[in-house]
Amino acid sequence: MPIETSKRLTMNIVIVGSGAMGLLFYQQLNTQADVRIKTRSNDNIYKSFTYTDLHGCNTSMQYQTADEAFMKTADIVLICVKSYDVANVVSSIKDSIAENTIIILMHNGMGVIEELNLTTSPKNPIYTLLTTQAARKLAKNHVKHTGIGINQIGPVNNHIGDREILDLLVELSTNDIGFEFCNSITLLQWKKLAINCAVNALTAINNINNGELSAAAYSKIIESITSEVIIVAELEGISLDITETLNTIKTVIKNTSMNSSSMREDVKNKRRTEVSYINGYIHNLGLRHGLLTPENTKLFEQVSNLEANYG
Template sequence: MKIHIVGGGAIGLLHAGLLAQAGQEVTVWTRTDEQAKRLQAEGIRLEMLDGVARDIAVNSHSLPSLLAGQAGQAGADAEHAAAWIILTVKQCHIDERLLHQLQRLSSGKSALLCLQNGIGHMDKLAAALPGTLLYAGVTSAGARRIDDARHVRHTGDGPLWFGAYAEDKKDDNLQNLLLNILKSAGFRAGLSNEMKDRIYQKLLINAVINPLTAIYDTTNGELPEHPSRLKLMRSLFEETSAILAADGMKSAADGWQLVMQVCAATATNVSSMLSDVRAGRHTEIDWINGGVSGLARRIGIASPLNDAVTTLVKQLH
């Protein structure tokens, strides 16, 4: 099956590599011509969980080439249209230019799976792509890009859940096809009718761990080791949990234990937000803690800690 991966970061390269290795026809759409040329010529260097690395051939084009009329008019031409588009870029990159590029890339028969952290992106995509079947996804797979172009390391195995953003806009055959393909590629994939709840549950974990690792410049495992950091983690958890529960998240009795388990299971990991801060890149703080703050304002709940960590992380950019 033809699958477009939009985004050449760690998660995009991981999905592209595993799917191509399983025999799917994969095209990676990158932000730069340079990365697309490297991937087209040399493929993805995929380092597996067991340490074995292999080169995997993929097609690749740059996203700017869509608007420049290159790459064979990919979206407009049925010859290049994909059954599935998997969007792996960070929220900060979902701007008007990318939305226009996605309009060109998608077709009337395409479905779009979105794997972003945080909240707010699905409404934006639905407005820009009214004719596209939208699916929200949540993944716990870990990946780290080793170089700027093609080398990615699979660092953690976790479930991938996805489901239709709107119940009246889905294709059972298409979603089951993707589910089976993901499983054949080695993903622990599943379909869910409770994607809002799954998105909120992941948002809760990200809203506690990501900003505080960035602020304290520490790994996930080191974060709860100091009493004052642990106390702040718990307070941020309680505030965020109350806000998300007020908007429909199902409260889990072991929610706090799950946050601690994630810190332990990913103890040596540098969070994506800390990685972005260290590299001088824009973070996803506006869509994680900033998203929680925006939600709190809409439902009339105070969010002082989420407001504070949003401001602090933005000062680190």
């Protein structure tokens, strides 16, 4: 069982996933806790990577991988993997961590929680982390921080007391990273989904950085995509304001202007994308409600066709 944080100088945190966001969070959290990264191997070894900050300054960093012994002491497991891998990761670690280890999920899109089957999943406290930060891999062992943003955490299942989680988030916060706690995380997930629907597929299909979506040529389609998301959200009992949502999308595009979206990077590298959990999620919910979502459906089909035709 993990040692109570009040009795230990630092928390033990395991990050599952050494992609761009996993390494970014490692860089931001490693001064506040003993942070290790879980790889497919259970070995305890050291690995290196280069971190480039928002100003272009490079820092050589080293992290230790999490072996089985460290997994058992983890206070937090932060899962930073693709949406389609989350359920398998949770299943694979559930017997390696203590029952009170907090699991935090960070992924794009929606539909993952349904795949977890919470009636049979671990009894651990499970939270969702939403971030508007951005990072990209310049090489296998080189990550660049490309966009500032906020980090919001909310409960999914078996959550601990609000005071306890608030104290934990304060302990993790530094000048480089801060966290907000939100009980109504589902509303925030829908707001983030609207951003992903408007940005990811368009940048992947047109092979452009996020900032290029600020051009007038994309204004109408972004509004149409967002309108469909808002209508589907309403059918799901979630109320979003069109003007506020579009302004948020514009802000994210501006703040992450130099970023190449994860979906674009997936297409460029001929990897499976998360489009099924983003535009595809809106398409499928629309079908469930008997509603056509032509713009999101078109983007879902276009990205799916790109994947199907990888050479």
